[in-house]
Amino acid sequence: MATAARALGGYGSVSAAAKERVAQAAKTLGYRPNVVARSMITGRTNAIGVVLADIENAFFSSAVRGIADAARAAGQHVILANTDEDIEKEHAAIRVFVERRVDGLIVCPTDGTDRTYLRGIIEQGTPVVLLDRRIRGLRADSVGIDNHRAAYEATRYLLAAGHERIGVVTGTASDVEAALHRPGLVGVENLVGMTGGERTAGYRDALLQAGIEPRVDYVVSGGGYRREDAVAATKELMALEEPPTAILPLDSILSLGVLQAVRELGLRCPRDVSVVGFDDAEWTETVTPPLTVVAQPVQEIGARALQRLLSRIDGSRQRPVHETLETTLVERESVGPPLSEG
Amino acid sequence: MATAARALGGYGSVSAAAKERVAQAAKTLGYRPNVVARSMITGRTNAIGVVLADIENAFFSSAVRGIADAARAAGQHVILANTDEDIEKEHAAIRVFVERRVDGLIVCPTDGTDRTYLRGIIEQGTPVVLLDRRIRGLRADSVGIDNHRAAYEATRYLLAAGHERIGVVTGTASDVEAALHRPGLVGVENLVGMTGGERTAGYRDALLQAGIEPRVDYVVSGGGYRREDAVAATKELMALEEPPTAILPLDSILSLGVLQAVRELGLRCPRDVSVVGFDDAEWTETVTPPLTVVAQPVQEIGARALQRLLSRIDGSRQRPVHETLETTLVERESVGPPLSEG
DNA sequence: CTGTTAGCGCATTCAT
DNA sequence: ATGAATGCGCTAACAG
Numbered sequence: 195m196a197t198a199a200r201a202l203g204g205y206g207s208v209s210a211a212a213k214e215r216v217a218q219a220a221k222t223l224g225y226r227p228n229v230v231a232r233s234m235i236t237g238r239t240n241a242i243g244v245v246l247a248d249i250e251n252a253f254f255s256s257a258v259r260g261i262a263d264a265a266r267a268a269g270q271h272v273i274l275a276n277t278d279e280d281i282e283k284e285h286a287a288i289r290v291f292v293e294r295r296v297d298g299l300i301v302c303p304t305d306g307t308d309r310t311y312l313r314g315i316i317e318q319g320t321p322v323v324l325l326d327r328r329i330r331g332l333r334a335d336s337v338g339i340d341n342h343r344a345a346y347e348a349t350r351y352l353l354a355a356g357h358e359r360i361g362v363v364t365g366t367a368s369d370v371e372a373a374l375h376r377p378g379l380v381g382v383e384n385l386v387g388m389t390g391g392e393r394t395a396g397y398r399d400a401l402l403q404a405g406i407e408p409r410v411d412y413v414v415s416g417g418g419y420r421r422e423d424a425v426a427a428t429k430e431l432m433a434l435e436e437p438p439t440a441i442l443p444l445d446s447i448l449s450l451g452v453l454q455a456v457r458e459l460g461l462r463c464p465r466d467v468s469v470v471g472f473d474d475a476e477w478t479e480t481v482t483p484p485l486t487v488v489a490q491p492v493q494e495i496g497a498r499a500l501q502r503l504l505s506r507i508d509g510s511r512q513r514p515v516h517e518t519l520e521t522t523l524v525e526r527e528s529v530g531p532p533l534s535e536g
Numbered sequence: 537m538a539t540a541a542r543a544l545g546g547y548g549s550v551s552a553a554a555k556e557r558v559a560q561a562a563k564t565l566g567y568r569p570n571v572v573a574r575s576m577i578t579g580r581t582n583a584i585g586v587v588l589a590d591i592e593n594a595f596f597s598s599a600v601r602g603i604a605d606a607a608r609a610a611g612q613h614v615i616l617a618n619t620d621e622d623i624e625k626e627h628a629a630i631r632v633f634v635e636r637r638v639d640g641l642i643v644c645p646t647d648g649t650d651r652t653y654l655r656g657i658i659e660q661g662t663p664v665v666l667l668d669r670r671i672r673g674l675r676a677d678s679v680g681i682d683n684h685r686a687a688y689e690a691t692r693y694l695l696a697a698g699h700e701r702i703g704v705v706t707g708t709a710s711d712v713e714a715a716l717h718r719p720g721l722v723g724v725e726n727l728v729g730m731t732g733g734e735r736t737a738g739y740r741d742a743l744l745q746a747g748i749e750p751r752v753d754y755v756v757s758g759g760g761y762r763r764e765d766a767v768a769a770t771k772e773l774m775a776l777e778e779p780p781t782a783i784l785p786l787d788s789i790l791s792l793g794v795l796q797a798v799r800e801l802g803l804r805c806p807r808d809v810s811v812v813g814f815d816d817a818e819w820t821e822t823v824t825p826p827l828t829v830v831a832q833p834v835q836e837i838g839a840r841a842l843q844r845l846l847s848r849i850d851g852s853r854q855r856p857v858h859e860t861l862e863t864t865l866v867e868r869e870s871v872g873p874p875l876s877e878g
Numbered sequence: 879c880t881g882t883t884a885g886c887g888c889a890t891t892c893a894t
Numbered sequence: 895a896t897g898a899a900t901g902c903g904c905t906a907a908c909a910g
Contacts, residue, residue: 231903482824573887
């Protein structure tokens with residue numbers, strides 16, 4: 195009888211009495227609904243796919259934590275895929291997820307992602323929310339921070355401390371690196387889906403507003419987002435004829451690299467170089483000196499992304515919204531006055 | 537015709553010619569197999585559930601990375617659940633996973649897990665592999681390190697440096713804390729599923745072997761696995777009449793707390809206190825001083841756990857094996873000679 | 879409100 | 895080697 199099914203499935207209308215009896219019977223029989231069969235009918239799997247660069251990276255693991263908590267509250271499951279910033283892996287992961295019939299996707303696209311692939315997925319009916327990165331011209335919500343503004347404020351903070359020669363250590367993929375090196379840093383913000391681009395633009399504009407001409411050789415990238423890359427980049431920076439007196443690494447791993455390079459060069463922070471990092475990792479107040487950072491509400495970014503995805507899954511058809519959460523500049527001890535010429 | 541199904545599903549026998557034609561037709565029609573329907577028939581979902589305390593913790597995110605890589609190679613998907621060391625959440629997560637018909641489970645049980653719950657799951661037919669922690673009397677494989685030996689060696693290293701008063705900062709849940717405080721630390725290793733217990737036993741035995749009587753007041757727990765707990769625990773330790781000259785924090789977050797406390801107390805490491813931590817987190821060589829640690833091959837632990845799970849899923853019925861991977865003592869600069877009495 | 883019927887898309891019999 | 899028929903466990907649509 196279908197009444198039993200209705201009672202157990204929680205749909206249609208069932209009398210309270212019947213519902214009670216069915217629940218009782220189900221318990222004694224040890225009945226467990228078959229979720230797979232249900233999914234086949236309803237077309238919903240209650241699973242959402244999360245596609246990111248690397249779960250080992252603290253930024254992503256915090257984001258996933260936020261997503262997972264919100265998902266659990268909504269009865270959704272989180273499936274994970276790492277891309278290592280590799281576009282092939284990203285596409286493969288997404289393809290497999292839609293084949294698996296996930297209800298929706300949260301993706302943090304790799305630098306320079308082509309927007310057409312994701313466009314196809316969306317048009318085909320799988321809702322997508324972008325996390326951290328944002329792709330212009332794509333009908334997808336996104337949740338992140340105002341990267342331009344965050345970098346702008348960090349730079350102004352350094353400027354206010356008296357620094358005029360400020361270096362940036364970024365982790366741009368090599369194929370867009372060239373674009374990063376145009377005179378005056380013109381157009382960096384247009385690099386597709388690049389937080390690094392937007393942040394560099396914020397840095398540039400703060401400089402410009404202070405009447406300082408941005409120097410191309412002050413923006414360096416080690417090629418990847420690994421610490422060794424940042425170490426090399428920092429050494430390159432400090433080997434310049436006029437080395438910067440302050441450095442702005444664009445994520446937490448890069449900050450670690452900058453700090454390491456500073457130490458390896460026999461320099462001291464903040465006496466010889468000041469540093470303002472991105473992301474308030476667990477170790478930021480334990481390193482020497484405690485690191486001043488731009489903190490993002492990472493868990494909340496994840497939670498909001500899931501929220502947005504849910505409303506899309508529930509059929510929301512409003513035009514894409516780009517949600518931007520507030521960052522905080524956490525002042526610690528890695529910024530001091532610039533070293534006077536010596 | 538069933539031939540098409542056979543060709544696409546890759547089972548039964550099909551002539552090469554037919555296979556070719558079917559593949560062609562499938563491509564032009566844009567056919568995508570319905571994984572959900574397939575799962576209903578085969579009973580396999582190609583998904584494995586991973587249950588751990590907190591994905592934000594570097595140990596777990598590395599383990600998940602290892603699991604995910606191995607899973608991808610095997611065509612399996614990884615579903616995540618965080619328990620926050622809460623037994624209720626752990627049970628709930630596991631229940632939902634088996635209801636979802638995952639092919640298997642990798643679980644890192646919370647301290648003091650009752651073994652009966654998992655036993656039920658296993659007997660009911662879902663393979664389980666334990667990660668990091670291990671539960672005696674449970675018919676499940678486990679993958680981790682030799683906790684006793686790792687702590688034993690770390691302690692001997694400290695002993696060799698001349699330390700005789702060595703403190704331990706652990707993160708035991710409060711309900712088993714009492715057991716940690718028996719005179720002579722007798723029986724700590726029997727605490728169910730506790731890496732902390734085994735490690736404390738290793739510490740105790742190294743002391744004993746050196747002819748030093750273990751002191752109960754040198755083993756402290758802040759109650760949880762948070763940094764603040766370790767800060768408090770360390771301060772408690774250093775406030776003793778005869779404070780230890782070296783400290784052994786039992787995981788990376790706790791190490792951070794110990795380092796922070798040392799600094800807040802105005803002490804210097806290793807001049808005033810030496811420290812040997814567990815787990816080679818990304819920041820260990822960037823803090824001051826670079827931290828000497830017992831490193832575990834965490835990604836590999838995850839990968840091996842998945843491997844073991846797969847062979848169980850494929851029907852292996854051999855008796856449970858407990859796999860133990862090698863640890864490495866990474867010497868850096870946080871250990872020096874003990875501070876002479878003064 | 880409840881019972882009956884049909885069918886989701888596939889894998890697996892059984893024939894041929 | 896192939897085609898036809900059956901059923902996995904459930905929900906949806908319809909009748910009563």
